[in-house]
Amino acid sequence: MTRAEEIARNLAEVRARMAAAATAAGRPPESVRLLAVSKKMPADDVRAAIAAGQRTFGENYAQELRDKSALLESDQTLTPPPEWHFIGPLQSNKVKYVAGRVALVHSVDSAALLDAIEARGVPQACLVQVNVAGEASKRGVAPDDLPALLDRFAAARFVRCEGLMLIPPRGDARPHFAALRELRNREGVRVRPNVDLRELSMGMTDDLEVAIVEGATIVRVGTAIFGARPT
Numbered sequence: 604m605t606r607a608e609e610i611a612r613n614l615a616e617v618r619a620r621m622a623a624a625a626t627a628a629g630r631p632p633e634s635v636r637l638l639a640v641s642k643k644m645p646a647d648d649v650r651a652a653i654a655a656g657q658r659t660f661g662e663n664y665a666q667e668l669r670d671k672s673a674l675l676e677s678d679q680t681l682t683p684p685p686e687w688h689f690i691g692p693l694q695s696n697k698v699k700y701v702a703g704r705v706a707l708v709h710s711v712d713s714a715a716l717l718d719a720i721e722a723r724g725v726p727q728a729c730l731v732q733v734n735v736a737g738e739a740s741k742r743g744v745a746p747d748d749l750p751a752l753l754d755r756f757a758a759a760r761f762v763r764c765e766g767l768m769l770i771p772p773r774g775d776a777r778p779h780f781a782a783l784r785e786l787r788n789r790e791g792v793r794v795r796p797n798v799d800l801r802e803l804s805m806g807m808t809d810d811l812e813v814a815i816v817e818g819a820t821i822v823r824v825g826t827a828i829f830g831a832r833p834t
C-alpha cells in the first residue's frame with residue numbers, strides 16, 4: 604500500500620467512526636467536521652489527504668503553518684484548496700503568520716492574544732480555549748474568566764468568537780467534554796455582538812466518539828489519519 608492509499612484508508616475509517624458516533628448520539632453526521640491535524644507531517648501527506656476528499660487541516664506551529672500553507676497555495680492543481688485552522692499555543696509575536704491566513708484560530712486563551720489578533724486589522728474567526736479542569740500545566744482560560752473574554756470580543760472590530768475549544772486532561776475526558784458543552788450553553792444564551800458559540804472543538808484520535816456524543820462540532824484528529832508524529 605502506498606502512503607497515499609494508507610492516508611485515504613485511515614481517513615475513511617475516521618469518517619466511519621465519526622458517522623457511527625453521530626448516528627448513535629442521534630445527531631446528523633454532517634453536524635461534526637473533521638479537522639485533520641497535519642502538525643509535523645509533510646506537505647505530501649496533506650496532498651494525499653486532499654486527494655482523498657479532506658479539506659480542513661490543523662497546524663500547531665505558526666511558522667510551520669506559514670510554510671506549509673504557502674507551499675500548497677502555490678500548487679494550482681489542488682482543488683478545492685485546503686482550509687487551515689490554527690490549534691496550538693500562539694505567542695503574540697507569531698500572530699502575523701496566522702491571522703488572516705486561517706479560517707479559525709482554536710486557541711485564543713487571553714485578552715492579550717485577542718488584542719494581538721485584533722491589531723492585525725483583518726477579520727478573524729476564533730474559538731476560546733478553556734481549561735475546564737483548572738490544570739496548572741494546561742493553557743486555556745479558566746471558566747470564570749470566560750465571560751470577560753467574550754465581552755472583549757463583543758467590543759472588537761475584526762475578531763469574532765464562534766465557540767469553545769478544549770484539550771482535556773489525561774484519563775476520562777467525558778466529564779470535561781460535558782463541562783465544555785454546559786459552559787457553552789450557559790454563555791451562549793447571552794447575546795453579544797461578534798459572539799456566536801456554535802462550535803465545540805473537542806475530541807482527538809482516542810476519544811472522538813465520546814466527544815461527539817457530548818456535542819463536538821469539530822474533532823481534531825492527527826494520529827488516526829497520519830500515524831505517529833515524528834518527535
Ligand SMILES: Cc1ncc(COP(=O)(O)O)c(C=O)c1O
Binds near residue numbers: 663691770808824826
Ligand atoms: C490541540 C491538538 N488537537 C488535536 C491533536 C491531534 O491529536 P491525535 O494525534 O491524538 O489525534 C493534537 C496533536 O498534537 C493537538 O495538539
